[in-house]
Amino acid sequence: MITLSVVVPVRDGDPYIADALTSLVRNVSDTFRTEVIVVDDGSVDATPEVIDDFRGELPGLSVITNPAPVGLADARNLGLKLATGRYVTFLDGDDWLAPGYLAQLVSAIDGLGCDFLRVDHVRADGRKRETFRAPEARRNVVLSPRDSILPTDGKTMVDYAFAWAGIYRRELGELLAFPSGLHTAEDRPWIWRLHQRARSYAMVSLAGVFYRRGLAASLTQIGDERQLHFFDAFDLVLAEVEKEFQPKAIRMFCALLANHLENGSRFTQEIADQFEGRGGATLTRLPADLVDDAIASFEPARQTMLLRLREEES
Numbered sequence: 001m002i003t004l005s006v007v008v009p010v011r012d013g014d015p016y017i018a019d020a021l022t023s024l025v026r027n028v029s030d031t032f033r034t035e036v037i038v039v040d041d042g043s044v045d046a047t048p049e050v051i052d053d054f055r056g057e058l059p060g061l062s063v064i065t066n067p068a069p070v071g072l073a074d075a076r077n078l079g080l081k082l083a084t085g086r087y088v089t090f091l092d093g094d095d096w097l098a099p100g101y102l103a104q105l106v107s108a109i110d111g112l113g114c115d116f117l118r119v120d121h122v123r124a125d126g127r128k129r130e131t132f133r134a135p136e137a138r139r140n141v142v143l144s145p146r147d148s149i150l151p152t153d154g155k156t157m158v159d160y161a162f163a164w165a166g167i168y169r170r171e172l173g174e175l176l177a178f179p180s181g182l183h184t185a186e187d188r189p190w191i192w193r194l195h196q197r198a199r200s201y202a203m204v205s206l207a208g209v210f211y212r213r214g215l216a217a218s219l220t221q222i223g224d225e226r227q228l229h230f231f232d233a234f235d236l237v238l239a240e241v242e243k244e245f246q247p248k249a250i251r252m253f254c255a256l257l258a259n260h261l262e263n264g265s266r267f268t269q270e271i272a273d274q275f276e277g278r279g280g281a282t283l284t285r286l287p288a289d290l291v292d293d294a295i296a297s298f299e300p301a302r303q304t305m306l307l308r309l310r311e312e313e314s
Contacts, residue, residue: 007079010093042069073178073186101208185233280313
């Protein structure tokens with residue numbers, strides 16, 4: 001049986017996909033091999049040709065090609081369906097791994113015996129490198145995922161939604177699937193479901209994923225209609241969240257809504273109007289006392305912004 005499947009979704013990744021695949025080559029050896037599943041999500045640049053160049057260097061490489069883009073969530077799901085490894089991890093097409101990282105990742109989860117394992121990561125902005133630590137301070141011990149959801153007003157592991165910063169037992173099945181159709185914020189309902197329903201996890205101090213920041217083509221930099229999927233993602237979170245965790249989920253929604261609005265200069269006027277409308281509508285339908293508590297925890301500028309949205313909708 002294959003030990004590890006690596007799912008690599010990519011779309012128009014010509015400038016970066018070679019770095020990602022080269023880093024995977026540097027993670028295999030005679031004693032450690034992986035299954036690599038690249039999902040080419042409708043690329044129209046030279047991405048397919050670059051991927052083909054690696055077939056001889058990555059014997060475990062398979063490629064799925066989507067004629068038209070389906071989005072990151074569904075691209076990952078296609079890769080998951082083909083995965084046969086005992087474990088699964090993810091690597092986005094514009095990121096890369098440190099040499100030997102995957103073997104360390106497998107060794108860590110083997111040693112701890114948990115359902116999934118989370119790790120720190122390195123943020124790369126040009127030549128700048130900064131290690132970003134996950135919120136969980138308890139390291140190298142098996143924990144209940146539910147115990148890392150609260151407190152409401154602090155950063156916790158459901159705030160650390162990067163799917164590529166970890167490794168997961170493939171037997172988790174549908175818990176690993178991403179919500180179909182989402183083109184942004186797909187990690188949010190995914191991480192909430194995992195922490196509410198999985199049995200065990202651990203956090204280790206391993207930072208071998210290099211996350212490339214500041215790319216012009218990144219969805220965090222683009223203000224088109226895909227940004228409205230933020231609300232679809234949180235509709236899923238809020239529909240599934242258990243009562244004891246509701247305050248946390250609602251405060252997270254309010255904080256991220258405010259952050260999107262503060263960075264609204266990337267939106268067209270039409271998208272900005274829709275974003276504010278959906279934001280106000282969501283704030284109005286949520287439990288008023290929990291929304292009040294969430295808004296009261298923010299600085300005055302954010303309080304004013306969110307209260308205005310809610311008042312305009314009510």
